[in-house]
Amino acid sequence: MSQQSAFSSPGFDFSNSVRNNFLQEKGMPLPKATSTGTTIVGCLFKDGIILGADTRATEGEIIADKNCEKIHYITESIRCCGAGTAADTEFTTASISSNMELHALSTGRKPRVVTVMTMLKQYLFQYQGHVGAALVLGGVDSTGPHLFTIHPHGSTDKLPYVTMGSGSLAAMAVFESSWKPNMERNEALALVSAAVSAGIFNDLGSGSNVDACIITATQTEMLRNFVKPNERVEKERHYTFRRGTTAWKSENIRDLIVNEDITLVGATGDAMDIS
Amino acid sequence: MNRLKSGEVNLGTSIMAVQFDKGVVIGADSRTTTGSYIANRVTDKLTHVHDRIYCCRSGSAADTQAVADIVHNYLQLYTQIHGAHPPVSSAAGMFQDICYDNKDALSAGIIVAGWDKEVGPSVYNIPLGGGLFRQPWAIGGSGSTYVYGYCDATYQDGWGRDETVEFVKNTLSLAMARDGSSGGVIRMCVITEDGVERLFVPGDKLPKFWEGREVLSGPVKKSVEPAAMAIE
Numbered sequence: 240m241s242q243q244s245a246f247s248s249p250g251f252d253f254s255n256s257v258r259n260n261f262l263q264e265k266g267m268p269l270p271k272a273t274s275t276g277t278t279i280v281g282c283l284f285k286d287g288i289i290l291g292a293d294t295r296a297t298e299g300e301i302i303a304d305k306n307c308e309k310i311h312y313i314t315e316s317i318r319c320c321g322a323g324t325a326a327d328t329e330f331t332t333a334s335i336s337s338n339m340e341l342h343a344l345s346t347g348r349k350p351r352v353v354t355v356m357t358m359l360k361q362y363l364f365q366y367q368g369h370v371g372a373a374l375v376l377g378g379v380d381s382t383g384p385h386l387f388t389i390h391p392h393g394s395t396d397k398l399p400y401v402t403m404g405s406g407s408l409a410a411m412a413v414f415e416s417s418w419k420p421n422m423e424r425n426e427a428l429a430l431v432s433a434a435v436s437a438g439i440f441n442d443l444g445s446g447s448n449v450d451a452c453i454i455t456a457t458q459t460e461m462l463r464n465f466v467k468p469n470e471r472v473e474k475e476r477h478y479t480f481r482r483g484t485t486a487w488k489s490e491n492i493r494d495l496i497v498n499e500d501i502t503l504v505g506a507t508g509d510a511m512d513i514s
Numbered sequence: 515m516n517r518l519k520s521g522e523v524n525l526g527t528s529i530m531a532v533q534f535d536k537g538v539v540i541g542a543d544s545r546t547t548t549g550s551y552i553a554n555r556v557t558d559k560l561t562h563v564h565d566r567i568y569c570c571r572s573g574s575a576a577d578t579q580a581v582a583d584i585v586h587n588y589l590q591l592y593t594q595i596h597g598a599h600p601p602v603s604s605a606a607g608m609f610q611d612i613c614y615d616n617k618d619a620l621s622a623g624i625i626v627a628g629w630d631k632e633v634g635p636s637v638y639n640i641p642l643g644g645g646l647f648r649q650p651w652a653i654g655g656s657g658s659t660y661v662y663g664y665c666d667a668t669y670q671d672g673w674g675r676d677e678t679v680e681f682v683k684n685t686l687s688l689a690m691a692r693d694g695s696s697g698g699v700i701r702m703c704v705i706t707e708d709g710v711e712r713l714f715v716p717g718d719k720l721p722k723f724w725e726g727r728e729v730l731s732g733p734v735k736k737s738v739e740p741a742a743m744a745i746e
Binding site: 394 | 519521522546548551553554556557574575576579580619
């Protein structure tokens with residue numbers, strides 16, 4: 240057990256690894272971190288950026304969440320898709336979002352995508368790849384629309400179309416065959432949809448629905464579950480049991496509240512004590 | 515221990531910088547890989563650290579971006595503090611300090627090149643261990659190993675701008691043809707007293723060398739020209 244100290248040292252606390260190694264030796268398997276297997280994409284079009292993501296979160300071979308949200312809020316006009324370890328993407332984006340709000344108040348200016356990118360890359364580089372967050376960052380600011388990809392070790396690329404996650408190869412194939420500059424909104428949305436769908440159907444780590452987010456200079460539109468190509472079919476039979484299926488022999492109802500004493504807190508009960 | 519960690523993005527790469535009378539020409543390929551997947555096929559590996567000082571990055575993308583950002587910051591401070599543009603040797607020294615002091619944690623091969631008033635053009639090579647070597651021309655990255663012979667045989671002192679650009683273009687094209695971790699397009703910068711000129715050679719317009727056509731189809735046939743129409 241680690242010592243409680245008045246001054247907490249910065250960085251990761253690895254004291255649990257001793258316990259984990261011991262348990263592993265005894266035969267207890269390590270629990271698998273929830274990973275967002277994932278297909279996340281971003282695409283530049285005439286009026287701004289469209290981000291897309293699937294909605295499957297996996298814990299090893301099990302699907303932990305069939306409809307999770309992978310497009311995270313950073314600021315009004317900046318969003319970030321996250322692949323990799325779900326907790327890492329969730330907390331990293333939330334932390335930078337909080338810092339960006341303070342930064343915007345401090346500078347008095349609308350937040351810029353490059354600022355978010357620099358904050359994210361410097362944080363991830365500091366942790367040398369141990370924070371497993373692979374991000375697609377996109378947004379529109381005073382300098383125009385920007386789209387970045389950020390890898391867990393802290394390297395970034397600035398591109399007009401990007402894909403990340405286990406389904407990235409399937410999605411990139413769609414982009415490489417059909418992306419062109421200055422697309423209209425409908426075209427671009429259809430392309431993003433097709434790219435994420437390619438990941439959903441061809442990658443086991445991705446699945447369920449397509450989320451999309453359209454960011455332009457004037458507004459940001461979040462299209463949650465834009466396409467639902469995996470809805471469960473209606474079951475052919477009804478499996479509910481009618482009342483009375485199970486017979487009972489005796490009934491005993493007990494009140495769980497045995498004895499109740501009500502004491503008002505404060506000398507004068509509800510009224511404010513100004514004595 | 516400079517090996518890339520698993521999953522780390524790698525600037526496989528062919529980079530080079532060559533000095534000529536009025537300035538330097540720097541060039542790089544555009545491929546960034548994660549294992550065998552090309553994460554970015556149009557990367558810009560020629561990074562601005564000052565108005566007349568650029569660096570070519572090879573090795574780990576994350577490490578080289580971080581180091582270049584730090585040196586860029588230092589050089590902005592230098593300019594404000596000294597009220598003058600920093601010499602290329604100072605920039606190279608800053609790179610060297612970071613690369614040498616953190617040699618165990620970093621995987622970065624950097625070529626620093628630029629122009630300054632006192633010395634004129636200069637090229638500094640900083641390979642993996644963090645040593646600093648001033649050279650008239652320098653090549654680096656995984657693709658460079660294939661073109662040492664070509665460069666040694668071709669380089670001449672006293673070239674002008676155009677000959678130097680040709681040399682860089684041809685060298686990189688040869689390296690990209692043989693190295694799997696290099697490819698895409700050629701990006702070049704010509705840095706002189708007057709400014710920085712960016713040049714771009716798309717992947718389908720790369721200089722061609724031996725392509726092995728004769729191996730499959732026998733000796734090269736002369737193309738048959740249509741006979742001129744005889745008008746009596």
